Amino acid sequence: MSENNRVKEFTEFRHRMNERILSQDNQVVRRFFALDNQTYKDGALPLKTKELLGLVASMVLRCDDCISYHIAQCKEAGVNRDEFFEAFSVALVVGGSIVIPHLRRGVDFLDQIEGEGIHSPVQEHSHE
Amino acid sequence: MSENNRVKEFTEFRHRMNERILSQDNQVVRRFFALDNQTYKDGALPLKTKELLGLVASMVLRCDDCISYHIAQCKEAGVNRDEFFEAFSVALVVGGSIVIPHLRRGVDFLDQIEGEGIHSPVQEHSHE
Amino acid sequence: MSENNRVKEFTEFRHRMNERILSQDNQVVRRFFALDNQTYKDGALPLKTKELLGLVASMVLRCDDCISYHIAQCKEAGVNRDEFFEAFSVALVVGGSIVIPHLRRGVDFLDQIEGEGIHSPVQEHSHE
Amino acid sequence: MSENNRVKEFTEFRHRMNERILSQDNQVVRRFFALDNQTYKDGALPLKTKELLGLVASMVLRCDDCISYHIAQCKEAGVNRDEFFEAFSVALVVGGSIVIPHLRRGVDFLDQIEGEGIHSPVQEHSHE
Amino acid sequence: MSENNRVKEFTEFRHRMNERILSQDNQVVRRFFALDNQTYKDGALPLKTKELLGLVASMVLRCDDCISYHIAQCKEAGVNRDEFFEAFSVALVVGGSIVIPHLRRGVDFLDQIEGEGIHSPVQEHSHE
Amino acid sequence: MSENNRVKEFTEFRHRMNERILSQDNQVVRRFFALDNQTYKDGALPLKTKELLGLVASMVLRCDDCISYHIAQCKEAGVNRDEFFEAFSVALVVGGSIVIPHLRRGVDFLDQIEGEGIHSPVQEHSHE
Secondary structure (H helix, E strand, O other): OOHHHHHHHHHHHHHHHHHHHHOOOOHHHHHHHHHHHHHOOOOOOOHHHHHHHHHHHHHHOOOHHHHHHHHHHHHHOOOOHHHHHHHHHHHHHHHOHHHHHHHHHHHHHHHHHHHOOOOOOOOOOOOO | OOHHHHHHHHHHHHHHHHHHHHOOOOHHHHHHHHHHHHHOOOOOOOHHHHHHHHHHHHHHOOOHHHHHHHHHHHHHOOOOHHHHHHHHHHHHHHHOHHHHHHHHHHHHHHHHHHHOOOOOOOOOOOOO | OOHHHHHHHHHHHHHHHHHHHHOOOOHHHHHHHHHHHHHOOOOOOOHHHHHHHHHHHHHHOOOHHHHHHHHHHHHHOOOOHHHHHHHHHHHHHHHOHHHHHHHHHHHHHHHHHHHOOOOOOOOOOOOO | OOHHHHHHHHHHHHHHHHHHHHOOOOHHHHHHHHHHHHHOOOOOOOHHHHHHHHHHHHHHOOOHHHHHHHHHHHHHOOOOHHHHHHHHHHHHHHHOHHHHHHHHHHHHHHHHHHHOOOOOOOOOOOOO | OOHHHHHHHHHHHHHHHHHHHHOOOOHHHHHHHHHHHHHOOOOOOOHHHHHHHHHHHHHHOOOHHHHHHHHHHHHHOOOOHHHHHHHHHHHHHHHOHHHHHHHHHHHHHHHHHHHOOOOOOOOOOOOO | OOHHHHHHHHHHHHHHHHHHHHOOOOHHHHHHHHHHHHHOOOOOOOHHHHHHHHHHHHHHOOOHHHHHHHHHHHHHOOOOHHHHHHHHHHHHHHHOHHHHHHHHHHHHHHHHHHHOOOOOOOOOOOOO
C-alpha cells in the first residue's frame, strides 16, 4: 500500500480506538485522556516548546506512534526542519543509538507530511 | 488481510518460533520458558490475579505481543470488561501517556477475541 | 542511622515534597496527583488487587520508592507473605534479574514494617 | 550532613569522576563526552529550549543525577518556576506516576539552588 | 510478501533513511552516527565480542531493528548457533520474559540469513 | 563512612537479603535465582565474555548494583582496564548520555576494588 495510505490508516485506527476507549465507563482512563490534552496547551511555555518536549520524551522512550503524533503537532506549531533535527539530536545523545531506528521512522513520517503539502494528518485527534 | 487472520498469523508465528527456540540445546533458555509457565499457576494468589499482574507489567513495559498474550489469558480466566479497564487504568497512570498506543492495540485485540465469540486464540501456547 | 529512622525520614520527605509540589499553581500536576489517588480505589477490581498491580508495575519499572509505597499499601490491604512473594515472582520473571536489587530492598522494607508491628508508615500519604 | 553539603559532594564526585573517565585512553568515550557538550549549544533552537528538552528526557528516563544537572543548567538559562513546572507536567503525563519520586527529588534540588541564592552549583561541569 | 523480500525491504529502508538523515546539516547527529560506527571496531576487545555486547544490549532494550542488525553483524564476525543462544540466554535472564517476543523475531531473522546461505544482508550499512 | 566500608556494607546487605529471599517458600523465585547463577557458566562462550555481556546489559538498563556485581565478576575473570572501557563505550553509545552517571559510579567501584589490591569483594555471592 502507498505511504499516503499508511498515514491515513494509522490516523483512522487511532481515531477509532480512542473513541472506543472513551466510550467505556472508566473515569480514570477518561480523565487521563483529558489531562493528556490539557498538558500541551499554551502557558508559561509556548505550545511549540511543549510539543518539542513531548517529541523528545517520546523518542527517548521509543514509541513510534507517539513520535509520529508529536512530529505532526510540532509541524502544526511551526517547527522547521533545522529545529526538528536539533530536537532529534538531543533525543539521540540522551537516549543513545537505540533511538536510531525510531529516528529513521520519524524522519520518514516527517518527509511524508511535508512532501504532501498537507496540514498535519492527525490534527483533529488530540490523544497520542 | 482480515483481523481474524492477523490474530491467527500471530498465534502461529509464536507457536512455531517457541518450538524452534526450545528445539535448540540451550538449558538456560529452556528452563526460563518452563519457569515462565510455572509463574502463572494458581497459588496463594489465584491464576486470574496473576494474569492481571502479567498484563499490567506488560503494559508498563510496552510489549504488544505480551499484552495480547495476557489479555487472552485473562479472558480465559474470566476477567470481564470493567475489570480489564481498571487494570488498564493502573497501567496508564503508572506508565503514562506512552502506554496509550499499546492500550489502543490491546483494546482492539480484546474486541477481536470477544467479538468472535471464541475461546482465547492463544490458549494452547503457554509462552508470552 | 537506624532502619526505623530511615523509613521515617523517607516518609517525611515524601510528605513534605508532595505538599510543596501541590502548593505550586500547576493544574496538570495537581490533577495528575488526584488521578493517581483515584486509580487504586475499590471498584470492579478490589483495592487489594489494584495495589498488587501497582506493586508489580513498580517492580518491573524498577522504582524503589514506588515499590516501598505499594508494599505498605498492600500490607494495609491484607496481602500476606505468600501472596507478596507470588507477586514478586511475577515481577521477577517478567522483568528479569535486573529486578533482583529492587526485590532485595523491597523485602527489606517489608521486613521492617512487619517486624515493627506497626501499621503502614505511609498510610496517610496517598501519592507514590 | 546538610543539604548544602550534599549538593557540593555530588558536584565534586561528578567533577572528579569525569576527569578520571576522560584521563582513560578510550577515544569513543571521550568523543561521546564531547558530543554531549556540543548537543546543548545555542542553534536553531535556543540553549534554554534544549536544556528543557534534556530535562524532560532525563525525567521520563528517571535519572536523578541527569535531572539535577539539567535543572541547574535550566536555572542558568533563565527558566522560571512556572516554566519548570510546565516542563515537569509534560514529563509526568508522558512518563506516568513512576516519575513522581524523581519529581520530588528534582523539586527539592531546585529549592536548594534557588533558596541559596547562588548560581548553579554545577555550572562549570559540562557532562551530565 | 516473502520473508526474503522482508529482509531486503528492511535493509533498503534503513539504507535510504540513513542517507536522508546524514544529508541533513546537523553536526551532532552526523557525529553520533560516526561514533556509532567506531564503537564496534577491533580493539582491546575483538569485534566479535563487541558485536555480541551490542546484540545483548539491543535485546534487553528490546529494539527489533537493532537486534536484527547486530545478529547480522555477529554472523559476519563468525558467531555460531550455540554462541548466539548463550548470548540470547544472558539477555533473557537479565531482561526477563518481556524479551521473549524479541527473541522469537531475532531467531526468525537468524534462520532467514542462515537458511539463505548468504552473507549478512546488511553488511554494507553500518548504522543500527 | 569510608569507601571500603561502603563496598563491605553493600556486599553484606546483598548477602543477607539473598538468604532472606531464598529462605522463603517460593519455588519460582528460588528457581530464578538458580537460573541466574547458571547463566554465566563457561560454555560455548567463555565466562569472561558472558560477564561482559551481563555488565553491558546492566549498564544500558541502568542498575548500579548489577553494574557493581558484574564489574567485580569481570575483574575476577581477568578483564583488564582497556577491555572494561571498551565495554563501557558500547554501553554508552547504545544507551546514551543517560548511562553517564552509572558509568561514573561504575568506574569509582572499579577503582576501589583495583586500588585495594583485593579479589572481588562479592566473589562468594552469586546473585546480582
